Amino acid sequence: MKFTPELTFDGGLVRPLTADDVDNLFEIYQHPEIPGQRVIENREHLQRMIDLSVQMAATQRGMMWLLEVNGESQGLVSIYDWQPSLLRATLRVDGLPTLKDAYRAAAMNACMKFMADKYHLRNFAYQWIDGQQDSLKVVVESVGFKPAAVLRDAWRTAETSFANVVQYHCVLDRAKPVPRKLGDDDELGQNVSANGVAGRGSVGGDA
Amino acid sequence: MSWNFETANFSVRLPVMDEDGPQLFELLKNQNAAAHIPRLAQTVDAQALDELRRMTMRFDSREAAFWLVEGRFDKKIFARMGIQHINWMMLNAQLVWELDDELTDEGVLEFVPQLLEYVFAALKLHRIEMRLKPQQERHERLLTWLGFAKEGCLPAQLEFEGESVDLEVWSLLNPTPLQDLE
Helix, strand or coil: CEEEECCEECEEEEEEHHHHHHHHHHHCCCCCCCCCCCCCCCCHHHHHHHHHHHHHHCCCCEEEEEEEECCEEEEEEEEEEEEECCCCCEEEECCCCCCCCCHHHHHHHHHHHHHHHHHHHCCCEEEEEEEEECHHHHHHHHHHCCCEEEEEEEEEECCCCCCEEEEEEECCCCCCCCCCCCCCCCCCCCCCHHCCCCCCCCCCCCC | CCCCCCCCCCEEEECCCCHHHHHHHHCCCHHHHCCCCCCCCCCCHHHHHHHHHHHHHHHHCCCCEEEEEEECCCCCEEEEEEEEECCCCCCCEEEEEEECCCHHHHHHHHHHHHHHHHHCCCCCCEEEEEEEECHHHHHHHHHHHHHCCEEEEEEEEHHHHHHHHEEEEEEEECCHHCCCHH
């Protein structure tokens, strides 16, 4: 079963994680973007993370893609806090310092479009944490996010320190899916390799 | 101070599975009590028993705590208070309450500050937030009196009776810095 597709965008692609991506992830997590986030030292944690990325996608709890630009690993796109029945999820990109904002935005757009087309998600959240680069705000606003609330001290940065979180939302102007009975159509569930839906990029392999 | 405490007019205590079903149902069958969340009122008493079981399980797993607010003299349940979605890493949680129509604002202000004090001092949480539908005049007034600040409004958080519902976020921070808590 394959749950996470490969999606292309101008200049790059996002693809599912494979067992060979430990080194790519290790490099990404040597440059944490979030205040208080520690540099990862144990590669075994990353192997576990790759395994979890498949489990999370299969159970509709999250989805992770490696972000490649010109064939080079430059980041990780994550969907988390996925609420299938509420049609919403939170989005995050962890990028290497070399990842350009345009590619970050394009990857976000591609992943959001997939989640909206495939799972009917219509409300995406993004959390910018005080201390992150201001340019990230411009990126998420260019994708269509709008600031909705400033959550005071909602992110713990160290033992006794906290940072504010600016919560952005992007609510898509799409009709909600109409409930149907099982068997009303030929939808084969979430297995993208079985569905073979055109226009969503080629299908990659999960780890 | 323990989980259970008393004020001049109220006993604030953890629920008792075998005893509180009928009284809890009386509170939760009133749509007004949960309109700000929003959530449907209960319609059969078995739902209250199920809710009691759920509260116990969530308490045991340290993800939530709920209290019933009982009149000290008439033993009527006037409110259910809870903190839920406790994030022990970030030290924050969500406050939720269902208030009986007969409970006055003064009554609420008699026990909620003590409960928040307990949450901040004993559980060492740093941030308590409440999420509620916009334009809930009474709840907003109470939150303001309790020192909560409105932080914004999150769009399309849930669907209720066919309508997409936005939720306002209000929060209160622990007045004592974390390093000063015993």
